[in-house]
Amino acid sequence: MSNIITIDKLCLWYGSQQALKNVSIDIPEKSITALIGPSGCGKSTFLKTLNRMNDLIPGVRITGSVKYGETDIFDVATDVSELRRQIGMVFQKPNPFPMSIYDNVAYGPRTHGTKGKAKLDDIVERSLRDAAIWDEVKDRLKKNALGLSGGQQQRLCIARALAVAPAVLLMDEPTSALDPISTSKIEELALQLKDKYTIVIVTHNMQQAVRISDNTAFFLLGELVEYGATEKLFSQPVDKRTEDYITGRFG
């Protein structure tokens, strides 16, 4: 399996505070990579760097390289809009637009130039099916998305992200605001999606990482402490800090 994103010596500062220290990691494609670690360890910051959402924060400074395929994403010539189309994101708190379900899913394709009702209808249906929510909403596509439950809203957000046909899906603690049933539905969904998409998921729930991920990276205080196959990292961690975190001695 080839690596779809390669990160080399990535450092990030918020003003004078360093949030990421020399992170180097390779993300293999069509797999699920989990990022774990205590609060404030930098895992969300790292995730947001991959689709350059950190650009929006004033005072941010980044050194090191992040390569998506052959392209350095921080290169001046990189089209950020296209980058974010190929690397999609699902947020911690479901954030559907205050529009109809249809318009939510169609927003991405419309932005990138897709026109024509037939085409959009097709994309919307396909995305909602891929996100395992089509049957629940097919009769109310024109209704406001905010009327859905929390779990449904999050699956809608996943459908919305899938609608632009990304290669990578970044998920920032997508189930932390949801009830256990919705959580397991989304975990199931992630396992289905990894056939077609590369998924990088930040989670504070170690059981979730064990359940669904192929590889796990453990972050602590901005550093990448350990990275490896999930089974191995959790059963025979190499670094003592990893062992302490997994066994619950802190975090």
Next chain:
Amino acid sequence: MKDKKKAFERAVHGVFLILGLTSVCCVLLITVYLIISGIPAIHEIGLIEFLFGTTWASTAAEPAYGILPFILTSVYGTAGAIVIGVPIGFMAAVYLAKVAPPKVKTVMESAVSLLAGIPSVVYGLVGMLVLVPGIRKMFHVPDGASLLAAIIVLAVMILPSIIKVSVTALEAVPKEYEDASLALGATPVETCFRVSVPAAKSGIAAAVVLGVGRAIGEAMAVMMVSGNAANMPSLFQSVRFLTTAVASEMSYAAGLQREALFSIALVLFLFIMLINATLNFFLKRSKEG
């Protein structure tokens, strides 16, 4: 001793209750007075003749009291002010809320506040000496005092309220919507107009309602630039609004003419109440939907 205290507290409560009811009393007072003074003339002139008559000749030998010219002028004038003022104010508000660097924003917002506080007679004065001769020269009309001059003055006067309310509405849009849009590959400008603005639309609609209210009720500034002839409205002609119709003849009117002016005020009052009620109804419906 306890009874005395209780009686005192009850008295105080009563005083405040009365004070609390003052605004209700005032509304009642105004409504009652307008109706009492406005009805007689309408009764004498005839409702249809009054509202739809196209000639107003209150001082002629055979007086005519049709106020359709005033109603239409007020409608066109307000519509014109909204058509010009809302887009400009809205785009400026988007700039202020989303694009402007903080220092520029502070300065511009105080400039807008200043604009909001300038008395209407000052607007009228500048309009008299800049707009009216300007229109006369640019469009080669005999007298620049016209509906167009009034529309421009009204548009400028409603800009501050439109800007202020729209900025507040835009700043209240949750950042999560913008993050979601950007993460899908939309640029900041696209996000602004395709997500933030629609999310703020009820606030922006409220701004427009405010603008309509101000424009239709303005008297002094409009009186100084619109000429005051009781014509059917036409862009370059001297016109009279519902507000200026009341103001311009009141000082010397008597008898039926005077009562007719009260009736005009009543029509204006009902008109505004109707517009506010309709617009607020639609606002509430769009909020629920």
Next chain:
Amino acid sequence: MLNGKLSRKRRGYIALMRTLMYACAALICALVLFLIAFVLVKGVPNISWELLSTSPSYLKERIGILPDILNTVYIVIATLFIVLPLGVGAAIYLTEYAKNKRFVAFIESAAETLSGIPSIIYGLVGMLFFCQFLGMQTSLLAGAMTLVIMNLPTIIRTTQESLKTVPQSYREGAFGLGAGKWRVIRTVALPGCVDGIITGCILSVGRILGESAALLFTAGFAHALNGIFEGLTSAGATLTVALYVYAKEQGEFGAAFAIAAILLGLTFLINLAAALTQRYFRRKKAL
């Protein structure tokens, strides 16, 4: 693919919207600058000590605006004197006493209705009710009473807002110590809403200074020089009404612009005062 640019259509849309935004913002700035410059350039040269300190005299063919200045001051004082107790009292009732939420909403919608009524209608009703029915004749007092009704919503609103920021726990503490309701209001709630009252005052003064349509038929256009009590019971023009008459009916644009420049300066001072007091009270409350 990643090294390409946005489609031409998208780039065009973005460029168009940005241009419109900058253009409209620039237009507004230009408008404000032009207004201020025009009024100051035409008005300041006409402001002289003579203008500010004398009354108009036909004999000496001179315009003086001292009576108008005094009339404006009198009417501001009279209006505030009456509207403050009324408005603060109403706000206290709405936040401290009223229990029925629908009743409160009813009163609040009445206040909102009042703030939507155009000033010319206030002038008309003021003339009918205060000048004729109550026999006040054309006088500054009638004008002040009209302005009271116009500014009531503002005072009620600002006082209410700051009353709501007084934490309920303060009141409960006072009740717990055995104080009666009036005492609690007087010692806990009222002092806490002083900032709202002051803000309301400043806003009202701004509105009163700018008001003209409501005063045309209630306070009239006289330019007699009076002391406060005589002034309140006689007709008098305020600065805005004087401006209107000088400009529209007498063609005395010099005097009109001088008054306009003075009013502009006063508006600026009022805005400044409002901003400073808000900052002061915000800092105080943050402590």
